[in-house]
Amino acid sequence: MNKTKLIAxxxxxxxxxxxxxxxxxxxxxxxxxxxxxxxxxxETVLLETKKNLNKVVVKSNNQxxxxxxxxxxxxxxxxxxxxxxxxxxxxRLKIKSLLDENRLKNESSIEYEKRVIKxxxxxxxxxxxxxxxxxxxxxxxxxxxxxxxxINESYVTKSxxxxxxxxxxxxxxLVAKELKDNLAPKKSLYEGxxxxxxxxxxxxxxxxxxxxxxxxYYKYLIEKNYKPARSHYMAGEIEYYRKxxxxxxxxxxxxxxxxxxxxxxxxxMLHTAIxxxxxxxxxxxxxxxxxxxxxxxxxxxxxxxxxxxx
Numbered sequence: 001m002n003k004t005k006l007i008a009x010x011x012x013x014x015x016x017x018x019x020x021x022x023x024x025x026x027x028x029x030x031x032x033x034x035x036x037x038x039x040x041x042x043e044t045v046l047l048e049t050k051k052n053l054n055k056v057v058v059k060s061n062n063q064x065x066x067x068x069x070x071x072x073x074x075x076x077x078x079x080x081x082x083x084x085x086x087x088x089x090x091x092r093l094k095i096k097s098l099l100d101e102n103r104l105k106n107e108s109s110i111e112y113e114k115r116v117i118k119x120x121x122x123x124x125x126x127x128x129x130x131x132x133x134x135x136x137x138x139x140x141x142x143x144x145x146x147x148x149x150x151i152n153e154s155y156v157t158k159s160x161x162x163x164x165x166x167x168x169x170x171x172x173x174l175v176a177k178e179l180k181d182n183l184a185p186k187k188s189l190y191e192g193x194x195x196x197x198x199x200x201x202x203x204x205x206x207x208x209x210x211x212x213x214x215x216x217y218y219k220y221l222i223e224k225n226y227k228p229a230r231s232h233y234m235a236g237e238i239e240y241y242r243k244x245x246x247x248x249x250x251x252x253x254x255x256x257x258x259x260x261x262x263x264x265x266x267x268x269m270l271h272t273a274i275x276x277x278x279x280x281x282x283x284x285x286x287x288x289x290x291x292x293x294x295x296x297x298x299x300x301x302x303x304x305x306x307x308x309x310x
Contacts, residue, residue, distance in 0.1 A: 049167045138156060191217065195226040200233070211238045229259035231270055243273035266301035273305065 190198055202217030215238045221231040236251030252272045256265070273288030292305040 014064055014258075046171060049171045050168055074217075086231075094268045170210060190220055195221060195224055199227065199231075206234065206238065209241075211242055229255050229265075232258065233262070233264055236268070237271070240271050240275060243277045243278075248272075266296040266299040270301040270305055274308065277308070 014058070015068040047083035056146065105218050130293045156191075193201070198221055202214050202221065203213045205211075205214035215235055218231050218235045218238070222228060222235065232251045232255035236255060239245075239248035239251060249272055252268050252275070255262075256268060262268075269288055271284045273292065276288065286309070289309050293302045293309075296302050
């Protein structure tokens with residue numbers, strides 16, 4: 001496939017994708033950035049394919065220039081060869097003419113030889129010119145050999161081309177899959193599950209420390225107002241262990257306002273105190289540490305609170 005076809009292929013594929021792409025905030029996903037970041041899987045494949053196409057286009061341009069230079073030299077060589085051929089043909093005609101003339105006049109062999117020698121002498125300049133032209137041809141052959149070697153070094157091999165075609169096809173498949181996924185109706189994560197099943201799934205993920213997945217289920221339970229106090233508490237615990245302390249405090253506060261006599265209250269208050277401590281709110285943190293110690297003196301949370309105060 002030549003350069004024109006490659007560029008045409010790129011022109012067909014890329015605009016359809018680029019015009020539908022939504023630009024990310026702060027330059028993330030900007031493929032025109034010299035050092036793009038925040039790329040999706042599709043944008044990464046697009047960037048790699050774009051780089052490969054650019055390499056092939058550069059190679060094709062270089063090859064086109066080299067081939068044009070080679071064509072010009074070949075044209076010059078052909079002109080020289082045609083000139084030599086014409087000159088040689090004229091010499092052959094002159095010698096034949098002399099032979100024919102000799103036969104007609106029955107000249108002696110001595111006279112014939114003299115005339116041939118004289119004819120050769122008359123054409124000595126042409127022979128010298130032909131010799132110089134042959135030297136030029138040899139120089140041109142050397143230059144052409146260098147150009148051919150250069151083309152061979154930069155030539156887009158069949159394997160490289162096949163690799164590029166595979167990249168383009170993979171990119172097309174990836175884009176088609178994303179379009180299909182976006183158009184297809186999304187199956188709910190909680191389809192066919194009762195609220196109790198969702199809570200069980202959320203707790204199982206939490207116990208395995210799959211916090212990012214677990215919190216999705218707890219947020220769903222909060223939306224459904226299913227055991228809201230516990231659901232807020234568990235969401236707060238997840239944010240606490242993810243070190244999102246401000247979010248954790250908000251969930252803990254809501255949980256405590258919904259049900260202040262829950263069995264998890266000592267831990268809730270302790271983690272609220274630690275979260276405040278980590279966010280720089282030392283005064284309120286101290287208040288919560290004291291509350292844990294005074295209200296739940298025999299709890300494990302109280303022991304931890306005493307150590308934190310010290």
